[in-house]
Amino acid sequence: MSSEPSRAALERLRTITWDDPGAGLHPRALRALLMREYMRRAALWARACGAEEDRHVRAHS
Structure with missing residues (x-):
């Protein structure tokens, strides 16, 4: 799996001016x-990777 999508998302986040009062939303x-x-995304990944089923199996072993 390539890290390009992750790197692109990181770069978009880095370009945000977090303390810009004119940005519309309060920081x-x-x-x-x-x-x-x-x-939300972490939960989707956990579900896709079967983490929920794995936890359920361990809890009832």
Whole structure:
């Protein structure tokens, strides 16, 4: 798997001016939205990788 999509996403995040008062969203609100999106995507990856089933099996072993 190539790291190009990840690198491109990282570069887009690095170009954001996080403390720009004219950006529209308050920095705390923006960080909250980004964290929510991160957690949503992490859950999708965990589900796709079978992490939920693995945890369930271990808990009932």
